[in-house]
Amino acid sequence: MIPTSSAPTGSKQSTITEIESVATSASDSLNQQIADVTTRIEHPALVGATWVNNIWYYALPSDHVKVGKTVSLHLLGDLILIGRKSNGAIFAMRDICPHQGVPLSFGEFDGEQVSCAFHGWKFDDKGVCTDIPSLCDDQKINVCKIKTRSYPCAELDGNIWIYYGEVRSDLPEIPRAHGLEGLSYGQTVTKALVPTHMDYAVVALIDPAHVPYVHKSWWWRNSKSLKEKIKKYVPAGTGWTIVKHSPSKGSLIFKLLGDYMETEIAFRMPSCRTEYITLFGRTIAASITTVTPIDETHSELNHTSYWTIPILNWLLKPLVDFGAKEFLGQDLAIAEKQQVGLKFNPKLSMIVKDSGLPGSWYFQAKREWNAATEEGRPFRNPVKEKTLRWKT
Ligand code: FES
Numbered sequence: 457m458i459p460t461s462s463a464p465t466g467s468k469q470s471t472i473t474e475i476e477s478v479a480t481s482a483s484d485s486l487n488q489q490i491a492d493v494t495t496r497i498e499h500p501a502l503v504g505a506t507w508v509n510n511i512w513y514y515a516l517p518s519d520h521v522k523v524g525k526t527v528s529l530h531l532l533g534d535l536i537l538i539g540r541k542s543n544g545a546i547f548a549m550r551d552i553c554p555h556q557g558v559p560l561s562f563g564e565f566d567g568e569q570v571s572c573a574f575h576g577w578k579f580d581d582k583g584v585c586t587d588i589p590s591l592c593d594d595q596k597i598n599v600c601k602i603k604t605r606s607y608p609c610a611e612l613d614g615n616i617w618i619y620y621g622e623v624r625s626d627l628p629e630i631p632r633a634h635g636l637e638g639l640s641y642g643q644t645v646t647k648a649l650v651p652t653h654m655d656y657a658v659v660a661l662i663d664p665a666h667v668p669y670v671h672k673s674w675w676w677r678n679s680k681s682l683k684e685k686i687k688k689y690v691p692a693g694t695g696w697t698i699v700k701h702s703p704s705k706g707s708l709i710f711k712l713l714g715d716y717m718e719t720e721i722a723f724r725m726p727s728c729r730t731e732y733i734t735l736f737g738r739t740i741a742a743s744i745t746t747v748t749p750i751d752e753t754h755s756e757l758n759h760t761s762y763w764t765i766p767i768l769n770w771l772l773k774p775l776v777d778f779g780a781k782e783f784l785g786q787d788l789a790i791a792e793k794q795q796v797g798l799k800f801n802p803k804l805s806m807i808v809k810d811s812g813l814p815g816s817w818y819f820q821a822k823r824e825w826n827a828a829t830e831e832g833r834p835f836r837n838p839v840k841e842k843t844l845r846w847k848t
């Protein structure tokens with residue numbers, strides 16, 4: 457409060473009051489404007505902490521696990537051993553020996569069972585102990601009661617997925633890239649390790665507003681040509697789909713062919729963005745980008761690109777690898793910069809209309825998934841059909 461006792465006249469008092477009142481109404485109006493364009497995340501405790509369970513997470517490309525071999529991954533807060541048996545079937549189990557904690561991946565795999573490097577205990581593909589070599593013939597114990605955690609796993613469209621959560625007979629669907637039904641295709645996977653909780657990576661994945669600033673490349677686009685975009689979102693599955701539309705003409709390739717192309721982009725829980733592009737109505741390219749938590753502060757981003765002219769693998773694979781590495785590298789670089797600020801625990805206006813609304817839907821879907829899991833009921837999609845506008 458500005459002291460007014462020395463004010464010789466009422467007019468000065470009135471001026472000061474006016475200034476205060478103008479300042480107050482300006483700040484009210486600013487707060488209102490901020491409220492108008494931001495959406496409160498109702499459960500901030502869900503932001504940057506925990507991940508949903510009873511769901512499938514991306515693990516790695518199928519061809520990274522050869523027949524008779526195993527691979528050890530640090531994902532989902534655990535060490536996970538993924539192997540491929542002699543008959544080609546894959547399996548996944550906790551990569552930690554329940555005897556004295558040595559990762560089983562240091563041991564041997566004979567195409568059927570893994571044996572631990574420390575005392576040679578053997579485990580089958582379900583993580584059940586089958587042999588303790590140090591036992592004498594008369595020292596009978598029920599070895600099959602000794603287990604390491606087994607993870608359901610599955611292969612789909614050239615990738616391996618791990619189910620994280622309570623194992624039931626009705627596991628949910630594995631998210632998959634759309635638009636590839638009935639087509640043969642080539643594919644390549646690009647991976648980036650992101651030093652953030654998966655939530656920040658997912659929000660960035662579905663946020664259009666960062667594209668002109670983060671994904672600047674001479675062959676793609678720059679931030680100078682911002683144009684208004686209008687996209688229709690409809691609820692679908694465990695997320696939403698952006699109704700098929702012509703790609704924006706911000707980049708050279710879409711300027712040349714955009715009139716004959718269409719794209720459909722979708723998001724499904726827990727962290728999967730899919731896209732496919734058609735030319736004259738036929739899919740020419742598709743992708744699925746996923747985020748898998750490593751732990752509470754790190755995650756793995758995997759981008760699988762598919763193209764439907766496999767005969768051109770020799771040409772397209774290096775080109776697609778180059779483009780995907782550049783894109784993911786740009787996302788990684790901004791995620792690293794974001795961490796510099798996040799370490800100070802700032803209060804964030806994370807969800808700004810309209811471009812940020814999908815981020816808000818993600819947190820709503822996360823909350824709903826947890827509630828549905830706890831209550832043992834089907835997921836009710838919280839997304840409502842909406843047309844969003846933004847400038848990018
Ligand atoms: S630690 Fe694995 S057998 Fe002993």
Ligand SMILES: [Fe+2]
Nearest residue numbers: 660661670787
């Ligand atoms: Fe990005």
